[in-house]
Structures are given as structure tokens and as C-alpha cells.
Amino acid sequence: MKLRLLALVLVVVTGLAAAVYALNHLDERPPQASLLAPTPALIARGAYLARAGNCIGCHTARGGAAYAGGRAIPTPFGSVFASNLTPDAATGLGSWNADEFWAALHNGRGKGGRLLTPAFPYTNYAQVTRADADALFAYLQSLPAVPQANTPHELRFPYNTQAALAVWRALYFRPAEFKPEPKRSAAWNRGAYLTQGLGHCNACHAPRNSLGAIPGPNDFSGAMLAGSGWYAPSLHDPAEAGVMDWRPQAVQQWLKTGSNAHASALGPMSEVVLGSTQHLGSADLAAMTEYLQALPRRTAVTPDAGRPELRLREQGRALYTEHCASCHGDNGEGAGGGAYPPLAGNRVVTMGNPANLLAIIQRGGFAPATAGNPRPFGMPPFAGVLSDTELAALASHLRNAWGNQAADVRPVDVVQLKAQRID
Amino acid sequence: MSIQFLLALALVSATAQAAPAFEDSIAQRAQACTACHGKEGRAAADGYYPRLAGKPQGYLYKQLLNFRDGRRHYGLMSDLVEPLSDAYLNELAGYFASLQLPYPPPQAPSLPPAALERGRQLVMQGDAARKLPACVQCHGQQLTGVQPFMPGLLSLPRDYLNGQLGAWRSGQRRAVAPDCMAHIARQLREDEINAISQWLASQALPAAPKPATSLAAPLPMECGGLQ
Numbered sequence: 275m276k277l278r279l280l281a282l283v284l285v286v287v288t289g290l291a292a293a294v295y296a297l298n299h300l301d302e303r304p305p306q307a308s309l310l311a312p313t314p315a316l317i318a319r320g321a322y323l324a325r326a327g328n329c330i331g332c333h334t335a336r337g338g339a340a341y342a343g344g345r346a347i348p349t350p351f352g353s354v355f356a357s358n359l360t361p362d363a364a365t366g367l368g369s370w371n372a373d374e375f376w377a378a379l380h381n382g383r384g385k386g387g388r389l390l391t392p393a394f395p396y397t398n399y400a401q402v403t404r405a406d407a408d409a410l411f412a413y414l415q416s417l418p419a420v421p422q423a424n425t426p427h428e429l430r431f432p433y434n435t436q437a438a439l440a441v442w443r444a445l446y447f448r449p450a451e452f453k454p455e456p457k458r459s460a461a462w463n464r465g466a467y468l469t470q471g472l473g474h475c476n477a478c479h480a481p482r483n484s485l486g487a488i489p490g491p492n493d494f495s496g497a498m499l500a501g502s503g504w505y506a507p508s509l510h511d512p513a514e515a516g517v518m519d520w521r522p523q524a525v526q527q528w529l530k531t532g533s534n535a536h537a538s539a540l541g542p543m544s545e546v547v548l549g550s551t552q553h554l555g556s557a558d559l560a561a562m563t564e565y566l567q568a569l570p571r572r573t574a575v576t577p578d579a580g581r582p583e584l585r586l587r588e589q590g591r592a593l594y595t596e597h598c599a600s601c602h603g604d605n606g607e608g609a610g611g612g613a614y615p616p617l618a619g620n621r622v623v624t625m626g627n628p629a630n631l632l633a634i635i636q637r638g639g640f641a642p643a644t645a646g647n648p649r650p651f652g653m654p655p656f657a658g659v660l661s662d663t664e665l666a667a668l669a670s671h672l673r674n675a676w677g678n679q680a681a682d683v684r685p686v687d688v689v690q691l692k693a694q695r696i697d
Numbered sequence: 698m699s700i701q702f703l704l705a706l707a708l709v710s711a712t713a714q715a716a717p718a719f720e721d722s723i724a725q726r727a728q729a730c731t732a733c734h735g736k737e738g739r740a741a742a743d744g745y746y747p748r749l750a751g752k753p754q755g756y757l758y759k760q761l762l763n764f765r766d767g768r769r770h771y772g773l774m775s776d777l778v779e780p781l782s783d784a785y786l787n788e789l790a791g792y793f794a795s796l797q798l799p800y801p802p803p804q805a806p807s808l809p810p811a812a813l814e815r816g817r818q819l820v821m822q823g824d825a826a827r828k829l830p831a832c833v834q835c836h837g838q839q840l841t842g843v844q845p846f847m848p849g850l851l852s853l854p855r856d857y858l859n860g861q862l863g864a865w866r867s868g869q870r871r872a873v874a875p876d877c878m879a880h881i882a883r884q885l886r887e888d889e890i891n892a893i894s895q896w897l898a899s900q901a902l903p904a905a906p907k908p909a910t911s912l913a914a915p916l917p918m919e920c921g922g923l924q
Contacts, residue, residue, distance in 0.1 A: 337765075637772075640777060
């Protein structure tokens with residue numbers, strides 16, 4: 275009897291291990307020694323695609339050599355350090371070939387078969403075509419080689435094991451190349467390819483489950499960014515960052531310059547505009563715009579407003595007059611044609627999650643200095659000026675003045691959001 | 698005239714009055730900086746915000762790059778300048794360099810005269826035995842700085858001076874290598890840093906407090922931050 279049970283357990287365990295193994299080797303073949311002729315045209319195309327993917331954003335440390343890695347990416351499981359992509363033989367991709375690079379992008383597998391962490395968004399990059407992967411590889415191989423050893427990840431057990439990554443992949447990853455939707459226009463399909471694939475927009479804009487997996491390539495319903503205190507708003511909801519109701523030109527202007535009459539990019543998104551979208555050609559911007567504007571409308575879940583905090587709002591009104599009105603106007607009407615944005619009817623002010631409103635008040639910020647907006651206006655930080663209660667009061671006032679209607683922000687919300695930030 | 702029209706008129710004029718003054722200028726853009734740095738700098742609970750007005754443009758520009766590229770560390774400053782270009786940062790630096798604002802009065806020292814004299818010696822003569830150059834060799838005979846990269850050392854609060862020398866000693870503040878100020882600060886003892894800060898903060902400014910146009914003699918050591 276006992277022997278039978280043991281045999282059964284053995285069969286189940288072996289079966290699961292075999293399933294995990296099989297699911298980890300879908301759409302794979304051993305990398306071949308492939309020869310890629312790096313023509314100037316191919317390298318130029320790769321350079322453009324590297325912009326579309328903003329590879330430099332993660333793979334460059336602050337003030338460090340471009341593409342040489344070393345930047346820490348905070349995750350709920352510990353920090354992942356981006357690797358050296360320059361063609362240094364010992365520390366970078368110098369000893370890789372195009373087949374091995376394709377396996378990294380398409381299968382999340384590094385040289386020698388090592389499983390990569392999904393902080394490297396191969397779940398998005400799996401959609402990239404082989405031709406585009408080859409162009410990217412040709413570009414990266416054309417960079418100056420920078421000898422800079424990779425920093426080992428600082429992930430907690432068991433997330434730091436290859437076995438955990440194998441199970442994660444068996445659960446959440448299937449290598450699937452982008453499949454065009456024949457019923458949609460060519461521009462929509464190009465936009466979907468860029469947004470879901472190289473652009474990896476929903477690496478930030480999609481919620482992650484307890485194991486860090488996103489629901490799928492076309493979910494952009496918004497999420498807090500690990501370790502930053504910023505919220506990547508929903509692209510499905512016009513009350514957050516959905517652009518369905520903007521004119522197409524306004525969407526393109528925003529992606530190209532980081533700013534338009536409606537809004538400016540601040541926080542982590544300014545990095546995306548700077549490193550990526552401002553460099554895209556007008557056809558690709560139009561394609562992304564068509565795709566983003568056609569996303570299904572979904573209203574984000576807003577928290578229950580609770581009892582109105584009238585005394586808090588009153589305190590906030592006085593703070594507004596003292597600190598904010600000289601730029602944003604007595605009635606939250608803004609000034610300078612978007613330089614100081616209107617706060618009345620501003621969705622960053624009123625969206626359900628107040629993280630970005632609080633982040634902007636505390637940390638201030640400039641819109642990104644792009645070719646289309648080289649001398650952006652900025653807002654000073656008030657972190658050293660306003661207490662947690664005052665921040666809550668000011669935010670509650672802003673969310674309920676001049677026709678705005680949103681849940682009050684309580685001091686405990688401010689404390690909780692501050693605690694999420696790793697400095 | 699109808700009541701509605703009068704009401705509308707009142708509303709329009711109220712809105713017109715409320716519209717904030719705005720001009721498309723570099724001064725307007727710099728307001729994102731002056732809320733903290735004020736006219737002459739400002740101390741706050743989270744640290745000291747130094748004066749920017751009248752410092753050499755090259756110095757201010759290098760500091761903005763140092764914050765953006767991670768050689769100086771203050772989260773709010775780094776985040777603010779992160780999305781800005783070299784050209785724009787240099788323009789902002791030039792704006793603050795061009796401002797001529799009155800300086801605050803010197804701070805009365807709290808050290809005994811002998812300790813203060815040690816501070817004066819280090820500033821004016823350095824310490825040849827330890828190969829420590831004098832402050833005046835690089836920061837100008839009048840200590841008002843030298844164009845385009847050397848900041849003046851007078852009229853800075855001693856908390857700020859102590860903070861900066863301490864940050865250099867600990868590696869918290871850096872410049873492009875070879876980092877001459879780090880090399881110097883690491884050889885100074887804490888009591889010497891305090892004596893230097895006390896003496897500098899207690900000095901009155903000369904009648905013409907502008908940075909000197911050029912160095913009197915070649916620099917005593919190589920500094921990477923000056924290119």
C-alpha cells in the first residue's frame with residue numbers, strides 16, 4: 275500500500291518536472307553559430323529599434339557608459355541589475371552570436387541556456403520578429419566595447435534559483451511571435467507590434483500578480499511601480515491615461531515632445547519619452563496612436579470615497595493659496611498654455627490612485643527636455659516644506675475644488691505611499 | 698443691461714485678476730529652483746540649499762551635471778534635473794551666474810581665536826608639510842572664485858561648508874576624476890574642517906565680490922572637474 279503511494283507520488287513529481295521542462299523549451303532549438311552581415315543599413319535599423327525598446331534606459335547606470343549595464347531594477351522579490359550589452363568579450367555580449375541573442379529575446383534564455391529573470395521583459399520581446407532581433411544585435415555589436423562586469427542580482431530565495439524561474443515560465447510564459455490581426459489596419463498592427471513588443475509598455479502599465487506576472491500582452495490597466503512611489507496609470511481609462519478622447523495629433527505630440535495642452539510626462543514616463551518615443555518616426559507614432567486610441571475602454575476601479583474630510587480640505591485650501599496659486603492660478607486654471615497645467619479637471623489630480631499627485635507635489639519635476647520642447651517649465655519640490663498631514667490636506671483640496679470630485683487623501687495614505695519608495 | 702450680463706462681466710474680470718503673471722523667460726523657468734534656493738540660499742529641515750546667484754556659470758553647470766549623473770547625491774535635485782539636456786542646464790546655470798544679489802552678512806565665529814587662526818592658515822597658506830594647497834590658490838586671492846569653474850567660498854553658511862567638506866571626505870560628493878577636492882578633504886581632520894568653515898563664514902566680502910577672471914598661477918594639482 276505504502277509502496278503504491280510512493281510510486282504514485284514519484285509519477286506525479288516526475289510528470290510535473292517533465293511538464294515544466296517541456297513548457298520551458300517551446301519554440302526553441304539549440305542556438306546555431308549564425309553569421310550575420312552587419313551592414314550599415316542593418317545597424318541603423320537596429321539603432322532605431324533600440325530606441326523603440328528604450329534598451330538604454332535600464333541597461334545604463336546613472337552617469338555610466340551607455341548600454342554597459344549596472345542599473346538596479348527594484349522588484350518585490352529583490353533588485354535585478356541590468357547587464358552589459360556592449361560587445362566586450364569578457365563582460366558583455368562580445369562572445370554571443372545572433373542565434374543566442376534571439377534566444378534571449380524570444381525565449382528568455384541567455385548564452386549557455388541560463389534562464390533570464392522576467393524583469394528583462396522577454397515576455398514582451400518574444401513578439402519581436404527575427405529580422406528585428408538581428409538588426410538590434412547588429413547595432414549592439416557595433417557599440418564601443420565597455421569592460422564592466424555585471425552586478426549579481428540581489429533576489430531573495432527562492433526567486434534567485436533557476437528552478438523557480440523554470441516554474442514561473444511554465445506558468446506564465448509562452449514564446450509567441452506577434453500575429454497580425456487581418457481585420458485591423460496595417461497602422462494598428464504596427465502600433466500593436468511596437469506597443470506590446472519592443473515598447474514593452476505594459477511592463478509598467480499592467481498590474482502584476484503575487485509572482486510578478488502580467489495578465490497578457492494587451493492589458494494596460496495600470497499598476498504601482500515597484501520601489502518608486504509612482505503609479506503607471508491605466509491606458510484603457512480616459513479618466514486615467516487613456517487617450518481615446520484626444521485628437522490623434524495631440525497623442526503624437528505628447529509622445530514626440532513629452533508635452534501637449536492636456537498633460538506633460540513626469541516621473542518615470544519622462545524617461546520613456548526622452549529615451550524612446552521622441553526618437554520614433556512619424557509613421558510609427560501615428561501607428562502607436564491608432565493602437566492606443568483603439569484600446570478597449572475600461573473604467574479603473576476607484577476606491578470608496580468614504581466620509582468627506584471637510585476640515586482637511588479647508589486646511590488644504592489655505593495651503594493652496596500660500597504655495598500653489600501664484601503659478602496654477604486662484605481657480606486652478608493654470609498658466610502659460612500648459613507650462614503650469616490647469617488643476618481643475620486635471621486627471622492626474624482626480625484619478626483614483628493619488629500616488630502621482632502626491633509624488634509631483636513632493637518631488638516636483640520638469641517635463642523632459644526633448645527636441646520639440648527643449649526648455650521645459652518645471653515645478654519645485656515641496657517635500658521639505660509640507661508635512662504628511664499638509665500633503666494630505668492639499669491633495670484633498672485639489673481633488674474637490676473647482677468641480678473636481680475624488681476621494682480625499684488621508685495622512686495615512688501619504689505615509690503608506692512614502693513607505694513604498696526605495697531611495 | 699441685464700443682470701446676467703453684469704454677472705458674466707464680474708466673472709470675467711475676476712478670472713482676469715486671478716490669472717497668474719507668466720512670461721516665457723528663463724527667469725520664469727528658474728522659479729522651479731528658487732522655491733528652495735531662494736535669493737541667497739536657505740536652510741530647511743532636510744538640509745541646506747545654497748545660494749546660486751553670482752556663482753561662476755561653469756561651476757553651476759558642472760554641479761547640475763554631477764547631480765544628474767550621480768556624482769553628487771540629493772534625491773530631489775537628481776530627480777529634477779534627470780530629464781534635462783546639457784544645453785538647458787547650462788542655460789539655467791548662466792541665468793543664476795548672471796544674477797547680482799546682495800550677500801548676507803558674515804557669521805560671528807564660535808571658536809577660540811587659536812583654532813580660528815588655524816583655519817585662517819589653512820585657507821591662506823595651506824600646509825606645505827602635508828602637501829595641502831591653500832584655498833586661495835584655486836578659489837582666488839579674494840576667495841570670491843575664479844571664472845569659469847571655481848566657486849567663491851565667502852558668504853556661505855558654515856553648516857553648508859562643513860556639510861560639503863564632510864561629503865567630499867566620505868565620498869558622498871564627487872567630481873569627475875581626478876577629484877582634487879576629495880583628495881584634499883580626505884587629508885583634513887574634522888577639527889580642521891570646522892576651523893576652515895568657521896573662519897571662511899566669518900569673513901566679510903570684498904567691495905567687488907565677483908569671481909576673478911583668471912587664476913594668478915597654475916593650479917597646484919590636476920582637477921577633472923575643470924574641463
